Amino acid sequence: MASFFSAFAARHESRLKELRYSWFLFRHNLLAMAGLLLVIFVALVGLFAPLIAPQDPSYATVGGHRVEVWQPNYAEQFESPSAEHWFGTEFFGIDLFSMVVYGARTSFMIGAFVVFPAMLIGVVLGAFAGYFGRGIGETIMRITDIFLSIPALVLAMAIAAVLGRSIVNIMYALIITWWPWYTRIVYGQVLSLREKQFVEAARSVGAGPLRIIFRHITMNSLSPVIVQATSDFGYVVLTAAGLSFIGLGAPVGTAEWGLMINEGAKYMPNYWWSSVFPGVAILVTVLAFNLLGDGLRDILDPRLRR
Amino acid sequence: MGDEVLLSVRGLKTHFETYEGTVQAIDGIDLDIERGQTVGLVGETGCGKSVTALSILRLVPDPPGKIVAGAIRFKGRDLIGLTDAELRGIRGNQISMIFQEPMTALNPAFRIGEQIAESLLRHQAPRLTRAAIEQLEREVEARKEGRRASPVSSGEEWRCSACQAPAVHGDPACAGCGASFRGFFRRLLRPLGLRWERRALRTLEKDPEDLYLALFAYIPGLRGFQRRLERVAHTDVVAALRSVRIPEPDRIAAAYPFELSGGMRQRAMIAMMMACKPDLLIADEPTTALDVTVEAQILELMRELQKSTGTAILLITHDLGIIAENCQAVGVMYAGTLAEFGSAETVFGAPAHPYTHGLLQAIPKIAPGERTRRRRLFIVPGTVPNLLYPPPGCRFHPRCPYADDQCSDEVPLLRELRPGHLVACHHPIGKEGS
Numbered sequence: 001m002a003s004f005f006s007a008f009a010a011r012h013e014s015r016l017k018e019l020r021y022s023w024f025l026f027r028h029n030l031l032a033m034a035g036l037l038l039v040i041f042v043a044l045v046g047l048f049a050p051l052i053a054p055q056d057p058s059y060a061t062v063g064g065h066r067v068e069v070w071q072p073n074y075a076e077q078f079e080s081p082s083a084e085h086w087f088g089t090e091f092f093g094i095d096l097f098s099m100v101v102y103g104a105r106t107s108f109m110i111g112a113f114v115v116f117p118a119m120l121i122g123v124v125l126g127a128f129a130g131y132f133g134r135g136i137g138e139t140i141m142r143i144t145d146i147f148l149s150i151p152a153l154v155l156a157m158a159i160a161a162v163l164g165r166s167i168v169n170i171m172y173a174l175i176i177t178w179w180p181w182y183t184r185i186v187y188g189q190v191l192s193l194r195e196k197q198f199v200e201a202a203r204s205v206g207a208g209p210l211r212i213i214f215r216h217i218t219m220n221s222l223s224p225v226i227v228q229a230t231s232d233f234g235y236v237v238l239t240a241a242g243l244s245f246i247g248l249g250a251p252v253g254t255a256e257w258g259l260m261i262n263e264g265a266k267y268m269p270n271y272w273w274s275s276v277f278p279g280v281a282i283l284v285t286v287l288a289f290n291l292l293g294d295g296l297r298d299i300l301d302p303r304l305r306r
Numbered sequence: 307m308g309d310e311v312l313l314s315v316r317g318l319k320t321h322f323e324t325y326e327g328t329v330q331a332i333d334g335i336d337l338d339i340e341r342g343q344t345v346g347l348v349g350e351t352g353c354g355k356s357v358t359a360l361s362i363l364r365l366v367p368d369p370p371g372k373i374v375a376g377a378i379r380f381k382g383r384d385l386i387g388l389t390d391a392e393l394r395g396i397r398g399n400q401i402s403m404i405f406q407e408p409m410t411a412l413n414p415a416f417r418i419g420e421q422i423a424e425s426l427l428r429h430q431a432p433r434l435t436r437a438a439i440e441q442l443e444r445e446v447e448a449r450k451e452g453r454r455a456s457p458v459s460s461g462e463e464w465r466c467s468a469c470q471a472p473a474v475h476g477d478p479a480c481a482g483c484g485a486s487f488r489g490f491f492r493r494l495l496r497p498l499g500l501r502w503e504r505r506a507l508r509t510l511e512k513d514p515e516d517l518y519l520a521l522f523a524y525i526p527g528l529r530g531f532q533r534r535l536e537r538v539a540h541t542d543v544v545a546a547l548r549s550v551r552i553p554e555p556d557r558i559a560a561a562y563p564f565e566l567s568g569g570m571r572q573r574a575m576i577a578m579m580m581a582c583k584p585d586l587l588i589a590d591e592p593t594t595a596l597d598v599t600v601e602a603q604i605l606e607l608m609r610e611l612q613k614s615t616g617t618a619i620l621l622i623t624h625d626l627g628i629i630a631e632n633c634q635a636v637g638v639m640y641a642g643t644l645a646e647f648g649s650a651e652t653v654f655g656a657p658a659h660p661y662t663h664g665l666l667q668a669i670p671k672i673a674p675g676e677r678t679r680r681r682r683l684f685i686v687p688g689t690v691p692n693l694l695y696p697p698p699g700c701r702f703h704p705r706c707p708y709a710d711d712q713c714s715d716e717v718p719l720l721r722e723l724r725p726g727h728l729v730a731c732h733h734p735i736g737k738e739g740s
Contacts, residue, residue, distance in 0.1 A: 013560070197410040204363055204405075205398030205425040205578065208391075210520075215424075219415040 022299050032295020038288030046104035053098035057255050078271045088273035090264065096274060100281050102255035107285060110167060110240045111233045114174040119229050121175075122182020123218060129183065130190025131213045141187060144180040152177040152239060160248045167256070170240055170249040178232065185228055189221030223300040230296055234289030241282050257282045312618050313339040313362070313586055318376035320354075320361045323369060329693045331357045333642045333701075335376070336720055336728075339586065339635075344612065344619045346629035346650070348665070349639035350690055355622045358639070359588045362620075363401060364393055381585070399429035402579035406591040408571035412563040412578075419559030422546055422578045423539040429582045430542075431514035437538045438531070439507050444484030446500055455485035499530050506531035546577040549614075550607055569600035573607065580611055588620045593628070605632060626669060630654055638662045641691050641701040644720060648727035658723050658734035660706045661686065700732065708733045 026032055045052060076093035079085055087096035129140035156173040163169045193199065194217060202216045241258030243249040250256035252263075257278040264274030315337040322329040332354045339345045347355050360366045361373055364385060378385040380401065385393070405411040413421060427434060448468075455468040464473040471482025478496075479486050486496065509516050510531070523532035540559070547555035550573040563571055572592065579587060589608065593601035605628065612619055621633060629636050629650065636653045638646040638661065646659040657663045664686035688705035691697050697704050703713035712732050720730045 015562075197405055197407055198413040200365065201403075201405055201411040201575075201578075202413070202424075203365060203397070204403040206394040206396070206428050207398075207424070208394055216413050216415075220413070 025299050026295055029295050029298060031291045032298065035288045035291025035293075035295055038284060039292050042104050042285050042288060043108060045101055046108045049101045049105050053095070053101040055095045055098040057094050057099040057102055078267065078274070080271075081273055087277040088271070090260075090271075090274045091267070096260075096277055099255045099260060100257070100277050103257045103260065103278060103281060104285070106167065106250065106254065106256045107237045107240070107282075110171060110174075111236045113171050114178060114236045114240075115229050115233050118175050118178035118232075119182050119225060122179040123186050123222075123225060125179075126183040126186025127190055127213050127218045127221075130187045131194055131209065131217060133191075137187075140183070144183045144187075147176065148180040148184075150177055153243070156243050156248050165248065165251050167240075167250050167254070170243055173243075174236055174239060178236065181228065181232070182225055185224050186218070186221055189224065190217050193217045193220055227293055227297045227300060231290050231293030234286040234293070237289070238282065238286045310341050311338055312341045312343075312381065313337070313620075314377075314379045315358075315362065316377045316379070318358070318361060318378065319374045320357050320366055320371060321374050322371045324694075327694050330696055331371070331642055331693060332361065333696070335639075335642075335644050337637060337644070337647070339618050339620060341585070342612065342616045342618055343635065344621055344633045346633035346636045347620065347622045347639060348624060348626060348629055348636065351624065352690060352693075353639045354642040355624075355639055356590050359403065359590050359620065359622055362588065363397055363403060364388075365397075365403075395429070398425050398579070398584070399582045400584050401586045401588065402582070402584045403588040403590060404572075404575055404579050404592045406594050408568055408575050408595065409563075411575055412571055414563055417560055417562055418547075418566070418574045419540065419543045420536075422543045422559070422574070422581050423536055425578055426539045426542055426581050427535060431510070434535055434538050434542075435507055435511045435514065438534045439504070439511065441479075441481065441484070441538060442500065442504055442507060442534065445479040445486070446484070446504075448479070448484035448486065449496065449500070453483060453485040455480055455483075455487055457487060502528070503531045503534060507534070510535075542581065546581040547574070549580070549611065550574070550577040552577070568596055569603065572596060572600075572604055576604070576607065576611070580615065580617070583615050584617060586618045586620065588622070590622045591624070592621075594623070601628075608632075626654075626665065638665070641696060642693055643701055644728075644730060645702065646727075646729050646731075647720070648724075652724070652727045656736055658727065658729040658736055659702075659731045660708055660733075660735060661702050663735055700730075702731075708735075 026036070050056070074093060076085075076089050077091060079089045079093075081088040085095050085097065087100060090096055090099070125140050125144070129137040129144075131137075152173060155177060156170055159169045159173045190213075199212060199216055202212050207216070240249055241256070241261070244254075244256050244258030245262045247262065250259045252259070260278035261275045261282075264271065264276075264278070268275060315335055318332055318335040318337075319330070320332040322331055335354075335358055337345070337347075337358070347358065349355050357366065357371075362378055362380075362385070364373070364378075366373065373386060376386070380396070385396070388396070412418070453468050455466045455473075457464040457473040458467045465471065466473045466480040466482055466485060466487075468485040469480060469483035471480055473480060473487065506519055506522065510519055519531070522528045543559050544555045547558055552558050552570065552573055558566070558570070558574070563574075566574065572595075576592075587608075592608070593604050596604060608619065609632065611617065619632075621629065623629060633650050636646075636648065636650050637644055638653065638659065640661050646653055646657065646662050653662060654666065657666055664684070667684040668686060670683055686705055691701060691704070697714070699712075699714040699716055700706070700709070700718050703709040706713065710733070716732070718730045718732050720728045723729050723734055723736075
């Protein structure tokens with residue numbers, strides 16, 4: 001096994017050296033480190049939610065069926081934060097801490113299932129548009145502009161009205177409004193990269209257009225996309241929470257931070273904890289992704305290095 | 307070295323459509339390159355040397371550039387009539403090109419070895435696939451016999467403990483006997499992987515451009531066949547790097563371009579372009595970006611490679627010294643036209659075109675022993691014409707000391723002054739006493 005690792009280290013020597021240097025830069029960036037640790041923290045909380053939460057708060061639809069795994073416990077309605085219920089309880093007497101913990105799952109799921117598909121669509125289209133330019137490129141970019149002009153909120157409302165209110169529908173709406181940003185970033189990158197001599201060199205050894213686009217050009221244009229995707233993760237979580245808050249996203253009863261704020265807001269001055277703790281969770285998550293994104297930008301931008 | 311003509315360019319015209327009008331970047335070039343020969347192309351900046359090179363490979367960006375007339379016959383085929391796919395089969399395989407800037411001509415995101423392997427995998431797919439299948443069968447055989455091995459480290463050298471063949475770092479199976487190197491879990495999953503690899507390679511053998519496999523080659527877990535191909539190609543990559551005198555080719559193959567010096571990058575570039583042993587290598591100012599000592603090494607290397615592979619070289623430069631040292635034949639270009647073409651001795655010894663004459667006179671000389679008087683350096687008067695509006699007649703006539711009315715009216719055609727010495731001039735020096 002040791003021989004395997006030494007062989008691995010020898011093969012990836014230069015990449016490891018770069019990584020170690022990047023890690024050195026990153027470690028000395030206090031805010032970025034804080035962001036990374038918080039992201040890891042929230043992710044772990046979401047991952048191990050059943051172990052952390054004292055209670056399973058889900059009473060929403062599971063697989064299309066409404067599953068009652070709990071009884072409304074009005075006896076423990078709106079208890080203030082205590083040793084037993086760290087964040088207090090809400091209207092139905094459910095432990096708010098459990099809901100916030102499970103909410104991390106929902107948020108991460110929304111973030112991942114929006115950002116990655118949007119990134120995939122955006123990068124592929126942007127690469128094609130940038131490489132071919134002229135007719136094909138202009139067409140793709142104008143279509144992108146059209147999608148860019150659709151407000152996320154209105155589209156989400158329309159989709160919710162047609163397809164019904166669910167997290168999955170919210171994700172469709174967000175993917176549709178999110179991919180054009182990636183297309184634009186990649187388009188700009190590819191426009192400058194396609195004039196580089198290594199592209200001409202690739203062509204002169206007989207590489208075809210697909211190979212040039214996806215291997216030679218796209219691989220060199222990914223770092224701004226990664227930075228954007230990282231901070232977008234936070235924004236997607238925020239937007240989804242906002243949509244749920246105004247009653248477009250998660251159906252009532254889901255452990256979703258935006259929805260929890262909305263439900264708690266009705267009892268705001270007296271039972272403040274039912275809104276404040278989910279709000280703090282959103283704040284921490286979005287801030288964490290923004291800090292991480294900024295940190296990555298500092299690392300990946302060669303002009304800010306050394 | 308035969309006398310067979312490898313590449314023959316006739317009446318090549320490449321124009322660029324710009325906002326201001328049509329730039330006649332190349333206006334009638336004739337060029338012959340024989341097998342194994344080195345032909346030089348000299349001229350001022352902007353006279354169309356690089357465009358000529360790009361036109362031969364049909365790499366002129368279109369639009370705005372366009373080859374409007376002429377024929378480029380390579381091994382008897384006219385490159386102008388070929389489809390893109392056919393051209394891609396020729397580029398890098400039979401004709402390759404070295405670029406001026408080794409800093410930017412290598413892709414910063416990939417290892418040197420990967421970039422060389424790319425060209426090999428593109429053009430020698432059948433051979434490499436067959437070799438990969440052979441290697442795969444050896445591994446299957448070894449599995450059946452239950453042969454297992456672990457690399458025996460004796461100092462720097464690794465050997466397979468089953469057959470004593472040299473072992474490669476990171477290889478899952480011995481290249482010699484196919485015995486498996488890796489741990490318990492890997493061996494358990496191996497049969498599945500092997501079956502998939504065999505299917506993929508068999509498909510590739512039939513159709514090297516199978517679209518699905520081209521996609522699978524990027525998917526972790528499914529790209530085993532691609533990795534095997536790359537490992538098979540690795541031997542050739544190392545050989546290519548060794549042929550350009552790169553020390554520790556194994557280590558350099560795993561390095562990224564930014565880790566290498568300019569000279570090393572240019573060597574790697576040459577290795578990449580020579581990997582498929584092309585018949586013609588176009589070197590577009592290969593040493594301009596390098597310092598003088600490295601320049602000498604690179605040129606020496608190119609001479610050696612030419613001797614061992616018989617590749618013809620089209621050497622583009624603005625350094626007359628490089629041409630004189632390396633080339634059998636020289637073409638002198640001026641403002642998109644070929645002014646003079648002939649063997650290096652005749653062109654430099656008895657230049658017939660006034661422009662060539664002027665160029666040779668403009669080389670600063672320090673004669674040993676002679677008292678250095680303050681003598682002004684000879685220059686060719688005037689400037690290069692704007693190719694949007696080239697002068698009528700001979701394009702050199704506004705700067706030519708021998709020009710007369712005929713020169714401004716009539717375009718001089720390339721004609722044979724002596725056998726093998728072509729000049730496009732109405733009043734060549736050394737004839738008619740001009």
